[in-house]
Amino acid sequence: MSLTAPQFREISFTVNGRRVTRSVDVRSSLSDLLREDLGLLSVKKGCEVGECGACSVLIDGVAIDSCIYLAVWVDGKEVRTTEGLADEDGNLSIVQQAFVEATAIQCGFCTPGLLLTATELVESGQTYTRDELRTELAGHLCRCTGYQNILNAVELAQARHAEAQIGSPEFWEAVTPR
Amino acid sequence: MFDLKALYIPDTVEEALTLLAEHPDAHIMAGGSDTLVKLRDGKLGGLEWVSLHGLDELRRITLDDDDTIRIGPLASFTQVARSAIVRGRLPSLAEAVLTIGGPQVRKIGTIGGNLCNGVPSADSASTCFAWDAEIEVSTADGVRTLPIADFYLSAGKVDLRPGELVTGILVRRAAYQGWHGAYHKYAMRNAMDIATVNCSTTVRLSADRSTVEDARIAFGVAAPTPIRAPHGEAALRGRPVSQAAVDAAAKAAIADTRARDSWRAAKAFREHMLAEIARRCLTQSIVRAGGRLTEKSPA
Numbered sequence: 001m002s003l004t005a006p007q008f009r010e011i012s013f014t015v016n017g018r019r020v021t022r023s024v025d026v027r028s029s030l031s032d033l034l035r036e037d038l039g040l041l042s043v044k045k046g047c048e049v050g051e052c053g054a055c056s057v058l059i060d061g062v063a064i065d066s067c068i069y070l071a072v073w074v075d076g077k078e079v080r081t082t083e084g085l086a087d088e089d090g091n092l093s094i095v096q097q098a099f100v101e102a103t104a105i106q107c108g109f110c111t112p113g114l115l116l117t118a119t120e121l122v123e124s125g126q127t128y129t130r131d132e133l134r135t136e137l138a139g140h141l142c143r144c145t146g147y148q149n150i151l152n153a154v155e156l157a158q159a160r161h162a163e164a165q166i167g168s169p170e171f172w173e174a175v176t177p178r
Numbered sequence: 179m180f181d182l183k184a185l186y187i188p189d190t191v192e193e194a195l196t197l198l199a200e201h202p203d204a205h206i207m208a209g210g211s212d213t214l215v216k217l218r219d220g221k222l223g224g225l226e227w228v229s230l231h232g233l234d235e236l237r238r239i240t241l242d243d244d245d246t247i248r249i250g251p252l253a254s255f256t257q258v259a260r261s262a263i264v265r266g267r268l269p270s271l272a273e274a275v276l277t278i279g280g281p282q283v284r285k286i287g288t289i290g291g292n293l294c295n296g297v298p299s300a301d302s303a304s305t306c307f308a309w310d311a312e313i314e315v316s317t318a319d320g321v322r323t324l325p326i327a328d329f330y331l332s333a334g335k336v337d338l339r340p341g342e343l344v345t346g347i348l349v350r351r352a353a354y355q356g357w358h359g360a361y362h363k364y365a366m367r368n369a370m371d372i373a374t375v376n377c378s379t380t381v382r383l384s385a386d387r388s389t390v391e392d393a394r395i396a397f398g399v400a401a402p403t404p405i406r407a408p409h410g411e412a413a414l415r416g417r418p419v420s421q422a423a424v425d426a427a428a429k430a431a432i433a434d435t436r437a438r439d440s441w442r443a444a445k446a447f448r449e450h451m452l453a454e455i456a457r458r459c460l461t462q463s464i465v466r467a468g469g470r471l472t473e474k475s476p477a
Contacts (some may be wrong), residue, residue, distance in 0.1 A: 005184035026185040049215045068214040138369035139280025
């Protein structure tokens with residue numbers, strides 16, 4: 001099976017919690033698949049060469065540029081896009097809410113990608129300094145905001161995420177002496 | 179759509195080697211962060227490709243029984259940088275790969291792809307030269323291992339014949355135990371940029387840390403391939419630890435370079451920067467090795 005090279009391959013993966021099976025042209029990028037086949041238009045095509053970060057999505061929790069990632073490679077993996085950040089009732093995630101409150105948005109083209117990288121950072125539970133955040137967000141270009149409000153937003157989201165963890169099982173695990 | 183004539187997706191190294199033997203003209207795609215950009219640019223069109231994406235066995239970073247560090251060629255730059263084995267034994271390699279691209283690119287780009295591309299600016303390459311890495315190349319019939327300096331043939335060309343696949347990047351214990359290193363990339367921007375020049379050095383000091391027993395100096399973008407600088411190394415080997423000796427070695431190393439003029443930088447500027455970053459890397463390597471740099475050689 002794997003020693004042949006069919007033009008289309010059937011792959012199964014999860015997008016924003018939903019199981020999807022599709023026949024995929026092996027020549028398509030993941031951004032093609034997400035935008036054109038699945039209608040997930042939060043995945044922006046900016047440079048299409050992995051420089052700008054507008055097309056970033058989370059694969060198994062890790063942010064990558066979906067423009068330089070073949071669609072067939074997501075077989076068996078879990079993909080998250082900005083459509084999947086808010087809960088079923090439409091409540092914004094901690095990161096989304098922080099972007100709104102810190103006015104980390106102008107034209108909005110870079111925002112979906114930044115939200116996902118920020119989500120990876122915030123959900124890691126680590127606290128990054130401002131300098132570390134600059135390094136971690138360096139794969140995203142924003143031509144409007146000058147980045148300051150974006151950094152403010154991610155710091156705000158980090159603080160809120162840490163606060164939300166207090167009292168959780170992970171919190172007690174971390175603070176209980178052994 | 180990328181212009182791929184065919185895409186083979188093996189699940190195991192064995193399958194990959196069988197495919198490469200059957201399709202000697204097929205090109206190899208690892209993380210895709212360089213090849214897909216070239217394809218998007220209209221290059222490399224209409225070819226057959228073997229995607230290594232499914233070969234998780236080549237993503238591991240392990241220690242062999244004889245303490246040889248074995249880096250799977252499909253390990254992403256992020257994986258290399260986070261590996262306890264790399265951070266503990268080859269910390270300058272972790273530093274070097276963290277200067278590549280941006281975070282998203284580092285999660286898909288692979289160290290094997292970086293080396294097999296054969297470009298002189300590859301951030302991981304000069305550091306692999308500085309740690310005397312060896313490249314393990316497999317075919318359906320067997321395995322050969324060669325020093326990284328022999329792996330690089332000429333600009334953009336590495337010693338990878340049809341049917342062959344890099345299956346390991348090895349650093350022997352003798353090449354890293356007691357050695358300390360540093361990396362410096364000179365580029366226009368702090369992220370998403372290619373090195374104008376880069377340098378990676380390692381040193382081994384005597385037990386009392388007063389003498390440089392051995393040193394390795396490697397450069398990127400100083401010649402058509404990454405190179406070692408034997409003149410610079412000879413100028414430091416066996417010398418008492420001193421800033422003057424470091425400065426002289428950094429200067430001597432330029433004799434081994436063949437930098438050229440390009441739109442990125444002039445030859446004279448490259449040579450100036452190579453000497454300066456070699457000086458900084460050697461200084462940092464010696465400090466990390468516990469050496470104290472005096473202004474003059476002790477009498």
